[in-house]
Amino acid sequence: MEGLLPELEVIRKDFPILERTLAGGMPLVYLDSANTSQKPQVVIDTMVDHLERHNANIARAMHQLGAESTEAFETARDKVAAFLGAPERDEVIFTKNASEALNLAATTLGLRGELQIGEGDEILITEMEHHSNIVPWQMLAERTGARLRWFGLTDDGRLDLSNVDELVNERTKVVSLTWVSNMLGTINPVADIARRAHSVGAIVMVDASQAAPQLPIDLAAMPVEERPDLLAFTGHKVVGPTGIGVLWGARAVLEALPPFLGGGEMIETVRMEGSTYAGIPHKFEAGTPPIVEAIGLGAAVEYLGHVGLDAVHLHEQTITAYALEGLQTVPGLTVLGPLDAASRGGAISFELEGVHPHDIAQVLDSRGVAVRAGHHCAKPAHARFGVQSSTRMSSYLYTTPGEIDALIEALHHTRSYFKVG
Amino acid sequence: MEGLLPELEVIRKDFPILERTLAGGMPLVYLDSANTSQKPQVVIDTMVDHLERHNANIARAMHQLGAESTEAFETARDKVAAFLGAPERDEVIFTKNASEALNLAATTLGLRGELQIGEGDEILITEMEHHSNIVPWQMLAERTGARLRWFGLTDDGRLDLSNVDELVNERTKVVSLTWVSNMLGTINPVADIARRAHSVGAIVMVDASQAAPQLPIDLAAMPVEERPDLLAFTGHKVVGPTGIGVLWGARAVLEALPPFLGGGEMIETVRMEGSTYAGIPHKFEAGTPPIVEAIGLGAAVEYLGHVGLDAVHLHEQTITAYALEGLQTVPGLTVLGPLDAASRGGAISFELEGVHPHDIAQVLDSRGVAVRAGHHCAKPAHARFGVQSSTRMSSYLYTTPGEIDALIEALHHTRSYFKVG
Amino acid sequence: MTAQDLDALYQEIILDHYKNPHGKGLREPHEAEVHHVNPTCGDEVTLRVHLAEGRVEDVSYDSLGCSISQASASVLHDLLVGKSLDDAMAIHQDFLTLMQGKGLVEPDEDVLEDAIAFAGVAKFPARVKCALLSWMAWKDATAQAIAGGENQ
Amino acid sequence: MTAQDLDALYQEIILDHYKNPHGKGLREPHEAEVHHVNPTCGDEVTLRVHLAEGRVEDVSYDSLGCSISQASASVLHDLLVGKSLDDAMAIHQDFLTLMQGKGLVEPDEDVLEDAIAFAGVAKFPARVKCALLSWMAWKDATAQAIAGGENQ
Numbered sequence A, B: 001m002e003g004l005l006p007e008l009e010v011i012r013k014d015f016p017i018l019e020r021t022l023a024g025g026m027p028l029v030y031l032d033s034a035n036t037s038q039k040p041q042v043v044i045d046t047m048v049d050h051l052e053r054h055n056a057n058i059a060r061a062m063h064q065l066g067a068e069s070t071e072a073f074e075t076a077r078d079k080v081a082a083f084l085g086a087p088e089r090d091e092v093i094f095t096k097n098a099s100e101a102l103n104l105a106a107t108t109l110g111l112r113g114e115l116q117i118g119e120g121d122e123i124l125i126t127e128m129e130h131h132s133n134i135v136p137w138q139m140l141a142e143r144t145g146a147r148l149r150w151f152g153l154t155d156d157g158r159l160d161l162s163n164v165d166e167l168v169n170e171r172t173k174v175v176s177l178t179w180v181s182n183m184l185g186t187i188n189p190v191a192d193i194a195r196r197a198h199s200v201g202a203i204v205m206v207d208a209s210q211a212a213p214q215l216p217i218d219l220a221a222m223p224v225e226e227r228p229d230l231l232a233f234t235g236h237k238v239v240g241p242t243g244i245g246v247l248w249g250a251r252a253v254l255e256a257l258p259p260f261l262g263g264g265e266m267i268e269t270v271r272m273e274g275s276t277y278a279g280i281p282h283k284f285e286a287g288t289p290p291i292v293e294a295i296g297l298g299a300a301v302e303y304l305g306h307v308g309l310d311a312v313h314l315h316e317q318t319i320t321a322y323a324l325e326g327l328q329t330v331p332g333l334t335v336l337g338p339l340d341a342a343s344r345g346g347a348i349s350f351e352l353e354g355v356h357p358h359d360i361a362q363v364l365d366s367r368g369v370a371v372r373a374g375h376h377c378a379k380p381a382h383a384r385f386g387v388q389s390s391t392r393m394s395s396y397l398y399t400t401p402g403e404i405d406a407l408i409e410a411l412h413h414t415r416s417y418f419k420v421g
Numbered sequence C, D: 001m002t003a004q005d006l007d008a009l010y011q012e013i014i015l016d017h018y019k020n021p022h023g024k025g026l027r028e029p030h031e032a033e034v035h036h037v038n039p040t041c042g043d044e045v046t047l048r049v050h051l052a053e054g055r056v057e058d059v060s061y062d063s064l065g066c067s068i069s070q071a072s073a074s075v076l077h078d079l080l081v082g083k084s085l086d087d088a089m090a091i092h093q094d095f096l097t098l099m100q101g102k103g104l105v106e107p108d109e110d111v112l113e114d115a116i117a118f119a120g121v122a123k124f125p126a127r128v129k130c131a132l133l134s135w136m137a138w139k140d141a142t143a144q145a146i147a148g149g150e151n152q
Ligand SMILES: Cc1ncc(COP(=O)(O)O)c(C=O)c1O
Pocket: A264, A286, A287, A288, A289, B034, B035, B097, B098, B099, B100, B130, B132, B133, B178, B180, B181, B182, B207, B209, B210, B234, B235, B236, B245, B377
């Protein structure tokens, strides 16, 4: 099949979990990578090596282990900066996950400062956001009296831009949207929206949690009008560990935002009467950061860089196209979201008439096929399509066409198990 | 030497890093455990096993890997609850570190809710706090108009309780203090202070970051008037990984606090117009939590439990007493903080006349002895004693008397290297 | 899990209740109505109780969810309606014990009747919540109904 | 690091400047004063510059810190006072390059004089900040003095 990663079998060997068998000796068919990705040996080994040989706290420690640990941690920041094509490495802030990065932005935009949002201002999001890009903005709106607005969705699962002129207006202070939907798979026109938002002076935040794993990103190469001001992604979806996420922000914006959490490492000086704060990135990294996790993430994005994000993207598109084709052979199955693989990411949510997603996932699991069932933390998008939950398959660089075949076959089996059709 | 862990050599074998040699073939003498502790093999192996065999997102995933991962994560919560003697396992909230736990409390106490702090209210801390237990309360005071007050320190490094009646009054809404000082080593009378604070209706928060590694804690066994309402500690100081911390809170208090970060997993239902939130602990765990880190922490506290916290405490006291004795042989050396090992933790900060802490640490490092130099994130406590920085040695369950000898010898060498005295 | 486990989970009785739920629909009169959600998957139930003279006169409900959650609401209706409040509470407790027993609790068919088919569910932690959704809602609604009655 | 590395770090010149710092103390006149802190360890410097007709007339300072940071302020005083602003900036740049060179940059003794003793420091990332503290403060103060002059 053209478009697959040329060394797919070699790549699969990098991921120890793919050799696991499940109950009944079933091989694992892991199609839940949009939920969390599996980890290559190099990421695990890098973390183990750090813990066994170089573990120390960073920055504060002046001994050899401390110097090694600090060097490894800051090199991880360089690697993440390179992965994003960040204009400056100090613009990369380590958080615990994408959710914290989004909350950091939403919270500090509500605090006293140049960029403070208040009554009369508008916050603009979309109906296809992950809860982590909805709830923080609802909280911001509630705390500040600003109004939360959102782009609706078209029937085929894209942003409804028909009222963009009304939605993006001079009251709009921040626009936050996902680059790739974790439910519908839709790839959004972030450059266009950023351009419009910037023309009214709004800050643009992009949730790249689903984009970073599969799309090449080069922030420095984007025209500045189209470049987001803030961008979030999460380590565990880019073959990195849990416990680590990234907020990238343009220096000027990060400098204008007040600190988020207070504590060790984010200070310049502390007196009981008051404190002053460090510059970026440390200003936003209170306390001991996720050191071994950042180092693991560095190894992860380096691994993806070696495979090549273009190649990963092509692989995802190829698998997605093959999956969309296969799903069409299952009677009563409806895909939610765009149907052409070229304009979507590798997560495909669907309904199967007569069988609830939980029950589908359960039968699939009995055959070793791991998918996600539920609302995928995107309740509003589900509500928009009048469904309460759905089943989602999501592939990644280690997914084979054979695994898609196994999914399709298991779906046929599900129908017969539940005696539908 | 009586009081040492009986199987000290066996315990040391559990920590792979202790076999490392440094530049020039020097063996590692790691005396920086109050900064971060080293990790036993079982913690590393537990994390590796999870990443290689069971990795999946939790709660949301219904497949076998998801069930295994969820089970491992929630079992880690049980283990932490057991470690603290928590009245209820759902009172254990996973955060990214102690700093986040402290910020969570300080931030949510400033938000609309039953416990909201406002103008006219007082927040009480102490002059010996780590920056992570100062800055969040300064921020809270600034945001709400409440007044920040603090206990001063006596010359021998204890809390000055002479004005306790004035400091703890009917305006006091929250008292937050460290159980064990990371700079002075002082063990504070938290039970007494909690009793007083509760008598005026204040919430009591204890920073147990330095206590959890070395003191047996049994919350359920404490009389409720003396039991803190909130308690924080950090994974990397209790032989666990970075990227994980714990906030324990009494159910009633946690339920009265509004949510902190918003996003996946902390919701009950989400509509674009507004959301409702889950119960504890999930209400405070937005986004994908540090899964493998929590599992590593579970293994860590279990490991400490097997060794026995009473035995660890005795070992720490024995080593500390031996170190205090040894330090007295170094001319021009002054210990900051209490001088009797029985009433202090295992961190000892000191000054050496004529040599700056940085330079001490550097010479020690050339002999493989790793200590910390600087303000140890406790600038106000340093200012109180009229010093700008100090050198700190800190031991742990793997520290031997021989390592203390190496430190003392290296300090003598430092004096001659810098030709003092 | 294996194909056998799957069959243990999806007993015929469960699938029958799922296809033909008993007592579904919201009815009058009722003293309390609650709405419960399983945050993990979004399954929902709206449930009403009608109590009279210490007896469960009716349990009516509207629900959206998987076979397990639907069947368990149906079984709840069969088991609790017509029982004295004390008996209903005891049955509720037995069902809870069964579901939280990780598959190790032997159910008493005389008490739990069709609900013994849920014994297989107890082995699947992710599905226990599904099975308990309506039972938790019932307990909540009943508590409210009793409290409401006392306040009058 | 080894005992040799230690000696490379603590060159006699550095220890001499540390014990007898040149130009220490705050003096008048000055056009700008800054206060810089190394957040990691708390080392501090208050530094004043006095410029006149494009020349560095004086650099005066008060500082608290380790041997490296103290010696580097002393060396800075020796090197920059009396130089034209352009020359001083060039020396500043050379010192920066040396310190950030991870020990791989060969210093030019004609330009850097005693400051070449800091070549060993460049191998210790944790100490580079110490060596640069007063140099960063000088740059900041000088920029302020120039901006202040222009605003008049
Ligand atoms: C007393 C005390 N509180 C809080 C902290 C902060 O812990 P962390 O940096 O893991 O958030 C530390 C350690 O650095 C500490 O020693």
